[in-house]
Amino acid sequence: MRPPACAPLQDELAAALRAAAVFPGATLCCAFSGGVDSSVLLHGLAALRGTFGFRLEAAHVHHGLSPHADAWATHCMAVCAALAVPLRVFRVEVERGAPDGLEAAARRARHAVLGSLACDWLVFGHHQDDQAETLLFRLLRGTGVRGAAAMAEHEAGRPGVLRPLFGVRRERIESAARAAGLAWVEDESNARLAHARNRLRHRVLPVLEAAFPAAVPALVRAAENFREADGLLDELAALDEATCGGRVLRLEAVLALPSARLRNLLRWQVRRFGVLPPVRARLLEVERQLREAAVQAPLRMAFGDLACCAYRGRLWLEPAETAAPQACAWRGEPVLPWGDGEVLLRPAEGLGLSAAALQGAASVRLRCRWPGLAMRLEAGRPRRAFKQLCQEAGVPPWLRGRLPVLEADGEAVWIGGIGCAGAWRAGHGEAGVEPLWRSG
Ligand SMILES: Nc1ncnc2c1ncn2[C@@H]1O[C@H](COP(=O)(O)OP(=O)(O)OP(=O)(O)O)[C@@H](O)[C@H]1O
Numbered sequence: 004m005r006p007p008a009c010a011p012l013q014d015e016l017a018a019a020l021r022a023a024a025v026f027p028g029a030t031l032c033c034a035f036s037g038g039v040d041s042s043v044l045l046h047g048l049a050a051l052r053g054t055f056g057f058r059l060e061a062a063h064v065h066h067g068l069s070p071h072a073d074a075w076a077t078h079c080m081a082v083c084a085a086l087a088v089p090l091r092v093f094r095v096e097v098e099r100g101a102p103d104g105l106e107a108a109a110r111r112a113r114h115a116v117l118g119s120l121a122c123d124w125l126v127f128g129h130h131q132d133d134q135a136e137t138l139l140f141r142l143l144r145g146t147g148v149r150g151a152a153a154m155a156e157h158e159a160g161r162p163g164v165l166r167p168l169f170g171v172r173r174e175r176i177e178s179a180a181r182a183a184g185l186a187w188v189e190d191e192s193n194a195r196l197a198h199a200r201n202r203l204r205h206r207v208l209p210v211l212e213a214a215f216p217a218a219v220p221a222l223v224r225a226a227e228n229f230r231e232a233d234g235l236l237d238e239l240a241a242l243d244e245a246t247c248g249g250r251v252l253r254l255e256a257v258l259a260l261p262s263a264r265l266r267n268l269l270r271w272q273v274r275r276f277g278v279l280p281p282v283r284a285r286l287l288e289v290e291r292q293l294r295e296a297a298v299q300a301p302l303r304m305a306f307g308d309l310a311c312c313a314y315r316g317r318l319w320l321e322p323a324e325t326a327a328p329q330a331c332a333w334r335g336e337p338v339l340p341w342g343d344g345e346v347l348l349r350p351a352e353g354l355g356l357s358a359a360a361l362q363g364a365a366s367v368r369l370r371c372r373w374p375g376l377a378m379r380l381e382a383g384r385p386r387r388a389f390k391q392l393c394q395e396a397g398v399p400p401w402l403r404g405r406l407p408v409l410e411a412d413g414e415a416v417w418i419g420g421i422g423c424a425g426a427w428r429a430g431h432g433e434a435g436v437e438p439l440w441r442s443g
Pocket residue numbers: 033034035036040041062063064065066110113126127128129133
């Protein structure tokens with residue numbers, strides 16, 4: 004396969020690379036499906052390597068869904084060989100029976116692989132029509148402002164994302180590919196009207212454009228406006244979080260926010276966990292429960308992939324599911340696994356537990372609470388039951404079963420989040436072991 008004499012859409016691509024400040028020596032990885040868009044992109048980028056001084060690679064994801072998948076991968080290898088672009092082909096396992104369909108599952112698998120590649124920029128062939136379709140598709144599903152912002156032309160990150168064909172219409176890409184004599188593959192699933200996205204592309208958008216000839220660029224502009232509004236909502240959430248006390252929020256301050264701002268703040272906090280915000284109905288329900296509950300009452304509510312917790316006037320989000328901690332013996336290791344987190348046991352002079360006392364014990368192990376567990380925090384003060392200790396330390400009820408307890412010869416000598424037993428403390432200048440629980 005010989006590369007074309009003249010690569011397509013050079014000016015548009017060069018302008019986009021300049022706007023993204025692609026620097027000499029950067030590694031660009033072209034997400035190469037073998038379709039017309041990423042073929043134009045790959046040829047264009049290959050021709051611009053010399054001018055910009057970047058290193059170009061390509062990645063093809065083999066979903067194994069089409070009977071032609073092997074042929075597509077072979078085509079991509081031939082194109083990349085002709086352009087002297089190193090190509091990596093990744094076979095992915097697409098989840099069957101995913102609730103949002105096979106297409107969405109394939110997209111997830113593809114993005115998981117591509118997003119983990121070591122490069123400076125991951126470059127996609129998305130164009131104006133893709134953006135218009137994405138916005139319309141999301142609006143028809145009742146998206147919020149963030150979803151309506153659709154795709155960005157560049158996204159910072161490691162790798163960053165670049166879409167240098169963002170300003171170009173599909174038609175122009177196809178005619179440029181034909182003019183340059185490129186060969187590309189056609190994914191037969193793009194024509195299947197069973198997929199909602201394809202119905203939008205083939206049935207709805209042509210009708211819209213017949214009635215509103217500027218529909219696509221107008222939708223692209225609308226997405227830009229939504230993106231700007233989304234950025235402002237993020238800024239507002241950051242301000243509100245700071246006013247309400249930081250990541251762990253003061254419940255009273257949160258409840259003083261107007262409803263839309265309260266929900267905006269929670270949505271923003273959810274995204275920090277890298278998970279999708281819960282559906283609107285759930286957000287409204289959580290807000291209702293927060294407003295109705297007494298400020299001091301313990302609450303733990305399912306919140307998408309997270310839990311929204313309120314306890315003693317504080318409000319925070321945490322992972323809904325955490326791995327059950329397994330008991331384990333301690334034989335002097337500096338760190339022991341504990342559920343999704345760990346317990347560090349660091350040597351520290353005069354701090355934590357007495358190293359000599361621990362060494363003298365026949366058995367030391369890390370475990371969960373047990374019936375009848377009690378501990379005396381200070382010599383001369385009464386022994387306290389586990390429940391009282393938790394109440395005094397402000398540990399909410401649902402966390403108590405996950406607290407790590409260090410047991411020496413049947414006695415609790417340290418409880419994570421609570422402290423050390425007075426009788427086991429290292430004295431001044433004595434070698435100590437300071438336990439520290441880092442939850443996942
Ligand atoms: N199998 C693949 N391997 C590598 N890159 C791909 C593959 N499929 C798609 N891409 C990349 O994604 C871009 C968009 O492709 P397409 O429009 O088919 O995907 P989409 O599902 O609509 O978009 P997205 O993947 O961003 O949700 C392509 O131009 C290409 O850069």
